[in-house]
Amino acid sequence: MEIVILVSLLSLYCDFTDAECLVISPARLVVKYGDPASSNCSSDTPVEMGWEATQGGVGLTDNKVKILNWKVDSVTDWKIKPTCFTDGGQCQKELNITVYKLPDSVSISYRKYPDPMVEGHQYLLQCLVQNIAPIGRLRVTFYKVSTTGEQTELDTQQKSKDNINTPENGTYTLDFTPGRDDDGAQLLCSAMLDLGPEGPQPPPVMDSNRLNTNVHYKPQITSPGCFSMSITEGDTLSLNCSANGNPAPSYDWLLSHADPNTMEERSVVTITNMAKSHSGNYTCIAINPLGKSTCTVNVEVTGASGQTAGSALVAVLLLQLIHWL
Numbered sequence: 001m002e003i004v005i006l007v008s009l010l011s012l013y014c015d016f017t018d019a020e021c022l023v024i025s026p027a028r029l030v031v032k033y034g035d036p037a038s039s040n041c042s043s044d045t046p047v048e049m050g051w052e053a054t055q056g057g058v059g060l061t062d063n064k065v066k067i068l069n070w071k072v073d074s075v076t077d078w079k080i081k082p083t084c085f086t087d088g089g090q091c092q093k094e095l096n097i098t099v100y101k102l103p104d105s106v107s108i109s110y111r112k113y114p115d116p117m118v119e120g121h122q123y124l125l126q127c128l129v130q131n132i133a134p135i136g137r138l139r140v141t142f143y144k145v146s147t148t149g150e151q152t153e154l155d156t157q158q159k160s161k162d163n164i165n166t167p168e169n170g171t172y173t174l175d176f177t178p179g180r181d182d183d184g185a186q187l188l189c190s191a192m193l194d195l196g197p198e199g200p201q202p203p204p205v206m207d208s209n210r211l212n213t214n215v216h217y218k219p220q221i222t223s224p225g226c227f228s229m230s231i232t233e234g235d236t237l238s239l240n241c242s243a244n245g246n247p248a249p250s251y252d253w254l255l256s257h258a259d260p261n262t263m264e265e266r267s268v269v270t271i272t273n274m275a276k277s278h279s280g281n282y283t284c285i286a287i288n289p290l291g292k293s294t295c296t297v298n299v300e301v302t303g304a305s306g307q308t309a310g311s312a313l314v315a316v317l318l319l320q321l322i323h324w325l
Contacts, residue, residue: 021091022049022084028096030199031075033133038071039095041084047091053082060087075099078133078166100195101167103132108142108189108208111173118290119217122177127189127208129170136161137195140172145186145210183215183246218291219245228298237271241284243293249286256280276301 023042031037041049046064051057056072070082078099085092111124127140142154157172172189188210194203222244231237243249251267271278283296 021086022093024084024093024095026198028098028196028198030098030100030195033078033099033101034074034076036071036073037075037097038069039082040067040069041093042067043086043091048087049084051082051084054080056082060085070095098134098137098195098199099165100137100193100199101131101133102193102204103191103206104130106130106189106191106206106208108187108211110211117178117213117215119178119180119215122175125174125176125187125189125211127172127174127191129172129191131167132170132191132193133167134161134165135159135168135170136164137193138170139192139194140170141190141192142172142174142176143188143190144182145188146181147184178213178215180215180217180220180244180246182213183217185213186210187213214246216246216290219243219249219286219288219293221293221295226295226297228300230300230302231274233274233276233301233304235274237269237274237278237299239269239282239284239297241267241286241295243286245286245288245290247288249288249292252285252287254281254283254285256282274301 021043025040025042029037029039041051043049043066046066048061048064049068050060051068051070053070053072054077055075056070058068058070061068068084070084080097080099082095082097083092084095105128107128107130109126109128111126114121114123117123125142127142129135129138129140132138136159139156139158141156144152144154146152154176155174157174159170159172161168170191176187189208190205191208192203192205193199220243222242239253241251241253243251250265252265253269255269267284269282279299279301281296281298283294286293
């Protein structure tokens with residue numbers, strides 16, 4: 001009576017702890033679609049065992065064995081679940097297998113093409129990964145590459161689709177707000193299939209094409225400041241105005257000594273033989289379609305005391321442009 005009870009208890013224990021009945025080695029496989037795969041099922045004591053599978057199934061052995069191999073020359077079933085079992089199904093163990101496929105292509109684009117990009121505006125980037133499996137193990141990263149070649153990670157995304165085994169297309173999006181420093185940079189996305197330690201190492205990565213950015217922005221100062229200055233009568237004044245903007249700005253000079261104020265459309269103003277009547281403010285205006293910036297230099301013309309007759313002084317200033325809308 002005690003023997004019968006003991007056998008029943010062992011059978012019940014085996015049902016709930018199948019790891020004690022059967023051992024699969026390797027316990028987890030990561031297989032590329034179309035590649036071969038194999039695993040062994042073993043038992044501490046000889047038993048009649050078999051493999052149930054949509055590919056490579058093995059019927060229950062006629063004799064008791066301690067080990068039974070499952071093997072497939074080419075895995076073509078995305079949902080394959082090989083299961084080792086013993087006579088009567090008292091013990092069974094499923095092989096943990098992941099079938100994967102690298103993407104056919106990875107591409108990046110704008111959801112709506114900007115023509116051109118404008119500083120401070122928001123644009124939607126879209127990364128399309130085509131025909132990949134399993135998509136739940138895919139990580140997509142957006143990058144920006146500066147004009148100096150420095151690569152910056154913008155965002156990394158992964159979708160929870162662990163229940164999908166067959167190939168899928170994945171679309172990943174990112175809001176991008178460019179600044180003036182992004183003009184000339186490149187944007188791309190990268191798809192990495194991380195299948196864990198049993199998968200290929202390092203995890204396979206496929207980069208997209210690159211988008212060239214053309215960012216338009218209003219003029220901005222390019223020199224260290226505006227000045228008040230003095231110059232001697234009879235000398236030559238040369239004022240050089242420069243600004244950084246896209247599209248390239250045009251320049252106007254507002255000359256206070258003229259009556260009425262005179263606007264000159266050029267970046268450099270040169271006045272020879274300065275007179276005291278030329279004293280006053282000289283204002284440069286840098287303009288493009290997105291805005292304008294101004295910079296004013298106050299010039300005071302002084303007497304020629306201490307100067308050699310006929311001497312000339314050329315004052316050249318790089319004017320800092322103070323932004324205003």
